[in-house]
Amino acid sequence: MLAEPAPYLRIAADLRRRISAGELRPGDRVPSTRALVRDWGVAMATAAKALSVLGEQGWVRAVPGSGTVVAERAPVKPPLGRDGLVRAAVALADAEGLAALSMRRLAAEVGVGPMALYRHVPDKDELLRLMADAALGEAELPEPGPVPWRPRLELAARAQWSAYRRHPWLAPILLNSLVRPPIVASGLRLVDWSLRALAGTGLRRRVKLQVIMTLNGWVGGLAVSNSFEVQTEQESGISGDQRLEADQSLLLGYLQSGRFPELAEVLTGLDDVDLDEAFEFGLRRQLDGIGVLLGEHQQG
Incomplete structure (x- = not known):
């Protein structure tokens, strides 16, 4: 809920x-x-x-x-139609989060009665699927794209990360199930484009799919963490830095208790970890691991 x-x-x-x-x-x-x-x-x-x-x-x-x-002139409304509704819904979710998105609210944004929306989308679930398709579809995947597997998978991961950063609400929709995600054309395009990086490697089909699922799941998982923080800030008006500052004395007490010596040593003098920095570090490790897998397969 x-x-x-x-x-x-x-x-x-x-x-x-x-x-x-x-x-x-x-x-x-x-x-x-x-x-x-x-x-x-x-x-x-x-x-x-x-x-x-x-x-x-x-x-x-x-x-x-x-x-x-x-104001003398109200904001320009998008033309009524499925594409216009999806654009308006994406803009609303970007600005205020999914918690602010309802069919009634969207109808007010485009200046129509709520029932008029159902001529274009059958329900909110379908609207969310269309929003996810549009948002992920912004990812730039050049054709034919890099041939070597590593730069190709790196580009795919960065395209996803950029989409998740632009639209913080996107990751929870697409990562609702890693095994059975919602079917969106842009997602199928991304997976197909990524799988081409593994063509000719000799990996079994199941393993190829597992490689892409693992990489995409890691990117999405990091994005979900960011999504929760953005959602909390939108709903409460309190930023993550403000929450961290409020909990600083509690954290300090734990670290000074001697119960967590390794954590206390690591955190001493450490600045806040940047999410994009964590992405860069993790992406390198993910790609390194795929490289090990491919090397082992070639040796076998």
Whole structure:
């Protein structure tokens, strides 16, 4: 079950709905931060953040002496159709996470009634599959591409990682099952392109597939970790660095207790590990391991 969106996102969504429905017209004042605090029972900072998000998206603008008003021109809506809906859904998930994505919310974003969406997608599961297909399809896989296995698999891994970094919600959808992932054309294309790296190696078909599954699973697993952190930040408004800082005294107490001497030694003076740095290190080790497998097969 998806977590409930953060309070500032719910406030922003409600104001977008009112603007889309014509309850608030261009030039009308939107509720002030004080009014939002009163009506929603939130902190002043939360109310201000909701209005800031609407301003960044082009729904409202600040007018000196008049407060915040509905923008003269609402954001341009994508043309209604399956491709337009998918693009709008991807943009919404990128900005606010999957927790903010619902058929009703998407309908408000494109300016139609919720039932109109079902003429283009049968349900939310199909929408998520189409979103994943579109997002992973952005991966650049040149044709014919590198012939040697290592640069080809490295390029495939980097293409996936770039897609996951652009769309943090993508990895949990595609990695819902490593053995039976959702069928998306872009995913099949990626696997087929990667398998060509192992053509002529003499590996059995099952082993070839296991090599690609292992590499893709490792990239996706690292991306899922990033996805959870981004999702938590979107829902709570608290960054990973802020959470780490809040837990610093707890961690320090454990390290100073003497219970974890090896960990304490490794972490002493160590800066926070960067996720992209971890990707670079792990990718080299993954490719090295595949190289060992191929060497053993050739010797056998």
